[in-house]
Amino acid sequence: MSIQARRERERAERERAIIAAARELAEAEGWDAVTTRRLAAEIEYSQPVLYSHFKGKGAIMAAVAVEGCADLADELAAARAAATGPRQAVAGIATAYAEFAERRPALYDAIFNLPTDLSFATQETPVELVRAFAELAQTLHPFAGDDNLETFTETFWSGLHGLVTLMRNGRLRREEHERRLAILVDRFTRLG
Amino acid sequence: MSIQARRERERAERERAIIAAARELAEAEGWDAVTTRRLAAEIEYSQPVLYSHFKGKGAIMAAVAVEGCADLADELAAARAAATGPRQAVAGIATAYAEFAERRPALYDAIFNLPTDLSFATQETPVELVRAFAELAQTLHPFAGDDNLETFTETFWSGLHGLVTLMRNGRLRREEHERRLAILVDRFTRLG
DNA sequence: GACCGAACTCTAGCACCGCTAGCCAAACTG
DNA sequence: CAGTTTGGCTAGCGGTGCTAGAGTTCGGTC
Missing domain, CATH: 1.10.10 (Arc Repressor Mutant, subunit A)
Incomplete structure (x- = not known):
């Protein structure tokens, strides 16, 4: 053997x-x-x-993406842990997310942009991505209000995703990046 | 001659x-x-x-994208014109945006996703895209508060973009789409 | 230790891609 | 009618993802 x-x-x-x-x-x-x-x-x-x-190039990229999810989850978790309060936690995790996307664009693309075979929000979502999503959801929990937490988190996450992808493709003014992040965080951390 | x-x-x-x-x-x-x-x-x-x-395939795609911008601008303008109030206008334009992206994914990709040569937020942005952006900005104007209107609009637009792209790539639960849109609109139409 | 069979890797090639050099014919000019 | 210029075409380059089939290596068996 x-x-x-x-x-x-x-x-x-x-x-x-x-x-x-x-x-x-x-x-x-x-x-x-x-x-x-x-x-x-x-x-x-x-x-x-x-x-x-691997079945093909797409499967290799998917494997890279799954691996990358772990890194993303780690960085989000670290950001959340380092925060001093609920609102700062949201700001921190948003910054961490944006920095991950900017620092490792290829990895980010593999996870979220490129059309791969791996499907999300279904049964066979990579466990590491679920972890990353859970970090976001935990952080946003105090601010979801009456909205379903998962749906609320998806919406905030979409905002982050839109910011980083549009900016990277040259569709947004880079110098306003932090201000946009601040607006997004502000709008999603209002109570009542 | x-x-x-x-x-x-x-x-x-x-x-x-x-x-x-x-x-x-x-x-x-x-x-x-x-x-x-x-x-x-x-x-x-x-x-x-x-x-x-054309210089190459990319230039052809860019030309298609520029053409598509006009359609998008038209649809956004129509949605804004049909609205009965400021808040309904935001909801309407958001829905129109999402429907455009869903109904014509290839066109939407050419405009926003695919790496083309045309750059935005700079001098030589297609005039039709400026028009589309202006429709968004006009609609959001009452809700920008202290934030710079352009930056505020970019942030909201990013939210829309994130929603439609993540959903189309299978990263979001389709059945929650309208609820996510509602959350985004709600969060960006709060005063004070 | 020699051989056999199976497992595995490589060479070669398919059909396609974006793009271009250079030929050739048609059209305009004098 | 001759000469030139314009402009589309054929053919091909170097690349892509992927695969069939040949060849080699290596473990197990007598």
């Missing part, structure tokens, strides 16, 4: 290498630079090997 | 045909289906003709 075990171990390691290579390449040069040929060269195997691990 | 005039007329007509074909193809089958070869076949010319009109 040890031989088979070793093989499975090597195989798993190679799979990790593929995901890591895709992630690094995407973060360094954008997703356009992530081709199956470059990926294969990076892991020092031939192209078809990729397809013995 | 009439010969040259006819030529220019024919040339302009062909350019319109290219944009129309690209738009129809994109709306019918998505932007992935819009290839230069299919586009050339559609207008019954060879591929290189496209490049005598």
Whole structure:
């Protein structure tokens, strides 16, 4: 059994290498630079090997996205934990979210923008993304009022998502970014 | 001079045909289906003709986007005109925006999502988009409070954009769409 | 230790993409 | 009618994601 075990171990390691290579390449040069040929060269195997691990390029990107969810969840959790009060918590988590999107645009794209196979808000949502969403929901809890917390959180989250994506695509004035964030936070932290 | 005039007329007509074909193809089958070869076949010319009109595929998409801006502006203006009060105007324009994005996803993508060469919030923004933005700003004017109207409008617009894009990519529960819209409108139409 | 069979990887290639060089024919000019 | 210019076309380049089938390596068995 040890031989088979070793093989499975090597195989798993190679799979990790593929995901890591895709992630690094995407973060360094954008997703356009992530081709199956470059990926294969990076892991020092031939192209078809990729397809013995993943159904296709989309599946690789989805795997990167799932991994990225963990990072996002961690950063949101840290921001929430560091806050001194409910309103500051919302402001902090919003800033953390925006900074994540700006610091790692390729990762953010993989999670939220690129059309991948992984579906959200359904049964098979990545558990790490659920965690990230829960951080947001926890933070917003005091301000949901009569609205359903999940729906309320989705709306706030959409606001954040819109801000970061529109700005990154050059559709918003960059210098007003913080003010926009402040407005969004302000509007979602009013009681009554 | 009439010969040259006819030529220019024919040339302009062909350019319109290219944009129309690209738009129809994109709306019918998505932007992935819009290839230069299919586009050339559609207008019954060879591929290189496209490049005598546009710098490349991106420029064609940008042209479609600019055209689409006019439609969006029209629909937003109509929604604003039909409203019976300031708050209803915001709700109406938000619904109109969301319906535009849902009814013509390819067009919406060309305008806001796909990385094109046209830049916004700068000098050479398409005039039609400025008009669409102005409709939003006018509608939101009564609710901006102390915030700068343009920045306030950008924030609300980002909320709308986030809602429609996340939902279309399967990141939000579709059945909660109207409730999310209502929450967004509610939060941006509170006075004081 | 030699061999066999299975597991696995690689080479080569498909159909497609955006884009362009260079030819050729048609149209205008004198 | 000859010459030139204009403009569309054919053909092809280098790239993409993906795959069929050949070839090699390696573990298990006699």
